[in-house]
Amino acid sequence: MRGLNHWRRGAVTAVAVLAGISLGAGIALADPGFGGAKPGSDGAGDSYYPQDGNGGYDVADYDLKVDYAPATHQLTGSQTISARATQSLSSFDLDLSGPTVDSVKVDGRDAKFTRTGDHELVITPARPVWRGERFTTKIAYHGVPAAIDDPLLGLNGWQYGKSGGAFAAGEPRSATTWYPVNDTPLDKATFHLAITVPDEWGVIGNGREGRTFKTPKGTTHVWDETTPAVPYMTTVAIDKWEFDRTKLSDGTPVVSAYAPGTSDETKAAERRLPEIIDFLSSKFGPYPVDAAGGIFLAEPIGFSLETLSRPIYSGRAGDLQTIVHENAHQWYGDTVAVENWKDVCLNECFASYAQWLWSEAKEGQDLNARYLAAVKKASPAFWAGKLYDMGPGNEFTYVYSKGPLALHALRNTIGQQAFDKVIKTWNRLNHDGNASMPEFQRYTERVAHMNLQGFFDAWIYGNAKPSDQYLYPGSLKPSA
CATH class of the missing domain: 1.10.390.10 (Neutral Protease Domain 2)
Known part of the structure; x- marks a missing residue:
């Protein structure tokens, strides 16, 4: 981030547990050697933000499908989370601020859920999830996302552009405003996004640009981030973008997006991105991410942010020094958090x-x-x-x-x-x-x-x- 004002029993027992898991999701088996199932913690334990994130599991991947209507700001999401239990779980928490949860399934079975505090989604599966077990959680939700207004750190999360578009940016938290997540730097995961918007809108996100296709609701845009990301480093931005697509010398795809009104000076600075990344690689080692580029907003928000593979820039900060700063974070802050x-x-x-x-x-x-x-x-x-x-x-x-x-x-x-x-x-x-x-x-x-x-x-x-x-x-x- 760069502010504008200065600004992770023996073999016989293991085989028995694995065999028990494979017998069927409807059988609540004993948990030999690991103790009884209990709730995962409702915080990851950071001394500053102890309720952010959760314990008891480790996310591997977020697969998110979203419909978004700029005219009404309505977001409808269907998300599949792939994870592994690090303890035996009778229940576990995710972080979500705002949107209404419609249904939750764990390993294909309906799960009970409640909301507590300002961002806890507490999920109780139909049967315990045993330590070491891989499981999936599918969540359907909808609502009008809103940013978190932090008195010290300002607006974080889902924000709206004057053009009618929207974008997600914020640190230390952002993702919780638009999808359920384990919101801690200690739990990185890959991130796959398919977002459908009306045809006249463009979309940019993290990672590599996937296919684009028409649907009855508009156009679906796919973005795939295969470098494990901390949740606040995930983003999506919707606007009437001007896209610039190129490659680094090693073939890494570069996609940059400029909101209407972006200055020629900013575009010229971003065109030096391959040079910037080559320079930073000479100092910090090989470029550590699967894609590159930038998202240049029209809105003069209070910071620019090192969203993974594709930093997001305030409308008043698309200068060369800021581009160097945010891309240096791909080494310091992103891939090493x-x-x-x-x-x-x-x-x-x-x-x-x-x-x-x-x-x-x-x-x-x-x-x-x-x-x-x-x-x-x-x-x-x-x-x-x-x-x-x-x-x-x-x-x-x-x-x-x-x-x-x-x-x-x-x-x-x-x-x-x-x-x-x-x-x-x-x-x-x-x-x-x-x-x-x-x-x-x-x-x-x-x-x-x-x-x-x-x-x-x-x-x-x-x-x-x-x-x-x-x-x-x-x-x-x-x-x-």
């Missing part, structure tokens, strides 16, 4: 420093001079800003300004060779997984053969101006 929201510097500090690296390589900027100038003018409030465990609602603040300074100081502390190795191998080591800032610290220490506790305490974990030892390492010398 945070373990907890307090680790968000692993997303935003790195995407912001990617902008520095671009300026250095493409514009000849002296980053040491840029760093020293920023240090010289930094206020006490700036130094008090935290880059780790900054508190809910404060995630998207100093990570954009103090964050790149911390990484430039780290580069000068451990040396260019070690720094290059760290940032280029981090995604490969953690690809399609989650990571924490302490894990990044330990990995950097191993690569650099240095104890970096003092540095991380001063820059990442602390909230005071670092001492000169950490403020002016290596070739960085204080300006007069």
